[in-house]
Amino acid sequence: MTWSEVFELLTGGLRETAWMVGVSALLTAVGGLLLGVLLVLTDKGRLRPVNVVLGAIVNVGRSLPFIILLVAVIPFTRAIVGTTIGTDAAIVPLTIGAIPFFARIVESALREVPPDVVAAATAMGATRRQIVGKVLLREALPGLVAGLTITVIALVGYSAMAGVVGGGGLGDLAIRYGYQRFETEVMIATVIALVVFVQLVQMVGDLLVRRLSHR
Amino acid sequence: MIEISGLRKTYRSRKGSVTAVDGVDLHVGEGAVFGVLGQSGAGKSTLLRCVNMLERPDAGTVRVGGQEMTSLRRKQLRIARHGIGMIHQHFALLSSRTVAGNVAFALEVTGAPRAERKARVAELLELVGLTGRADAYPAQLSGGQKQRVGIARALAARPKVLLSDEATSALDPETTDSILRLLLDLNRRLGLTILLITHEMTVVKRICTSAAVMRDGRFVESGAIADLLRAPGSELARDLFPLDGPTAVDGATVVDVTVSGPEADEPIIAELARRFAADVRILGGSVETLAATRAGRWRIALPGGAEDNREALEFLRERGVLS
Numbered sequence: 001m002t003w004s005e006v007f008e009l010l011t012g013g014l015r016e017t018a019w020m021v022g023v024s025a026l027l028t029a030v031g032g033l034l035l036g037v038l039l040v041l042t043d044k045g046r047l048r049p050v051n052v053v054l055g056a057i058v059n060v061g062r063s064l065p066f067i068i069l070l071v072a073v074i075p076f077t078r079a080i081v082g083t084t085i086g087t088d089a090a091i092v093p094l095t096i097g098a099i100p101f102f103a104r105i106v107e108s109a110l111r112e113v114p115p116d117v118v119a120a121a122t123a124m125g126a127t128r129r130q131i132v133g134k135v136l137l138r139e140a141l142p143g144l145v146a147g148l149t150i151t152v153i154a155l156v157g158y159s160a161m162a163g164v165v166g167g168g169g170l171g172d173l174a175i176r177y178g179y180q181r182f183e184t185e186v187m188i189a190t191v192i193a194l195v196v197f198v199q200l201v202q203m204v205g206d207l208l209v210r211r212l213s214h215r
Numbered sequence: 216m217i218e219i220s221g222l223r224k225t226y227r228s229r230k231g232s233v234t235a236v237d238g239v240d241l242h243v244g245e246g247a248v249f250g251v252l253g254q255s256g257a258g259k260s261t262l263l264r265c266v267n268m269l270e271r272p273d274a275g276t277v278r279v280g281g282q283e284m285t286s287l288r289r290k291q292l293r294i295a296r297h298g299i300g301m302i303h304q305h306f307a308l309l310s311s312r313t314v315a316g317n318v319a320f321a322l323e324v325t326g327a328p329r330a331e332r333k334a335r336v337a338e339l340l341e342l343v344g345l346t347g348r349a350d351a352y353p354a355q356l357s358g359g360q361k362q363r364v365g366i367a368r369a370l371a372a373r374p375k376v377l378l379s380d381e382a383t384s385a386l387d388p389e390t391t392d393s394i395l396r397l398l399l400d401l402n403r404r405l406g407l408t409i410l411l412i413t414h415e416m417t418v419v420k421r422i423c424t425s426a427a428v429m430r431d432g433r434f435v436e437s438g439a440i441a442d443l444l445r446a447p448g449s450e451l452a453r454d455l456f457p458l459d460g461p462t463a464v465d466g467a468t469v470v471d472v473t474v475s476g477p478e479a480d481e482p483i484i485a486e487l488a489r490r491f492a493a494d495v496r497i498l499g500g501s502v503e504t505l506a507a508t509r510a511g512r513w514r515i516a517l518p519g520g521a522e523d524n525r526e527a528l529e530f531l532r533e534r535g536v537l538s
Contacts, residue, residue, distance in 0.1 A: 114305070114307065116303050116304075116305055116307040117307045117308070117309065119264075119269055119303075119307065120301065120303055120307035121320075121324070122269060122296075123267050123269055123296060123299070123301040123378075124296060124297070124301075124320075124321050124324045124325075124368075124372075125292075125293040125294065125295075125296035125297045125324055125325065125372075126293075126324045127293065127324075130323070130324060134309075134320065134323070135309065138309070138311050138312075139309060139310060139311050141311060212311070214310050214311055214352040214353070214354055215310050215354050
């Protein structure tokens with residue numbers, strides 16, 4: 001295989017990975033935030049049963065190996081995307097797999113906000129919406145961004161398995177060409193591309209966290 | 216301004232229940248500075264948090280500015296809370312916002328229009344002496360400056376009442392002093408009623424007009440400082456003016472004398488010595504200017520036994536200074 005062919009494979013794979021990870025990260029950010037906030041808000045008081053149910057669902061999601069989840073949600077994927085193969089189809093299990101992961105990170109980041117800061121806002125007469133939006137989420141923002149960075153990198157890892165449903169991407173390249181066809185150059189090239197990709201994600205994440213944190 | 220009666224609060228957990236506040240009655244007049252003094256675990260914090268309903272009392276009534284707090288609905292309670300400022304031991308500032316942002320937050324909560332906020336923030340920062348630090352983040356401030364932000368924030372909605380939860384306990388003595396001066400100044404200039412809890416004697420000495428000693432969820436004694444000091448066996452007097460002289464001297468009668476109010480500057484000891492021709496010895500003691508009054512306390516030794524000094528002791532008792 002010539003270097004230009006390898007390069008073509010790589011750019012294609014990179015584009016697919018970026019698409020899969022990008023879209024699922026976006027959906028995960030929204031879903032995980034919602035779920036995480038719900039977990040914190042329902043922790044005490046009358047809504048405690050809701051917390052128990054949500055917690056159980058999250059734990060089930062977290063305990064399934066991704067490769068199993070990928071196959072298990074195929075009917076659901078078909079209902080949503082209309083197909084069960086391809087990059088778009090891979091986004092559904094990726095998102096479902098990452099939401100519980102990120103939700104737990106959101107939950108612990110929100111719990112890091114000192115209780116007396118929340119009490120102070122309550123004592124000022126803040127509404128629950130103000131407390132969630134202006135105190136909890138805003139104060140936890142550096143932690144949330146750091147958590148999202150971890151989640152995105154985990155998604156890059158998960159996306160390597162998307163090849164099972166024809167999702168493509170860099171990980172799929174490494175498995176198909178590098179592992180199954182002994183194309184060592186492709187293997188090395190994809191690994192390097194993945195390392196660079198992950199490094200970039202982490203760098204951007206760290207930079208943002210530093211910008212946002214005033215502790 | 217604040218009327219509490221029969222307040223009770225019990226925390227229940229699997230390990231059993233703890234009654235943090237066990238039947239407290241409290242009256243804080245308008246413009247008063249009331250200090251609740253007690254060790255940690257005495258229930259002071261719970262008591263304070265029951266005033267603005269951060270904790271729901273199990274029994275009793277809490278009235279602030281004539282309004283019964285326990286019966287308010289959620290929205291009414293939020294509005295009532297705008298009229299009750301609160302400052303905290305660890306400042307409880309938003310780390311993600313600047314000094315100005317923290318003060319502005321209190322205004323956002325009350326729904327003040329954006330246009331008004333900026334001017335009001337500047338006004339409040341000037342009031343607490345933080346002009347020029349508006350764009351700093353809390354992490355860049357000293358403890359005293361953080362508490363000033365806390366105070367500015369608490370005053371944003373022009374409350375009539377300020378609750379102070381160990382506001383100076385995390386500060387060094389000098390900074391404590393400057394914060395107490397600020398609180399006293401605000402009390403006088405704005406007519407702000409202050410209810411504070413503390414375990415520091417200096418706080419009570421420096422700014423309180425009335426105080427209560429709390430132990431195991433109950434008030435052991437409470438009232439105006441001048442009256443409390445005069446009451447025989449007063450714990451507050453003992454705590455404010457610790458006497459470390461010997462409690463017994465051979466061939467002499469040792470008594471403690473506490474004076475407060477105008478009589479603090481009267482020559483009581485000299486009069487005692489002159490009238491009864493007694494060689495009074497002072498074993499220990501001090502006279503200080505408190506916020507509420509001037510007061511002093513001495514441990515003195517009168518030569519001879521109790522029988523020899525019956526008249527002298529009667530004189531002291533009559534003057535109401537024997538404790």
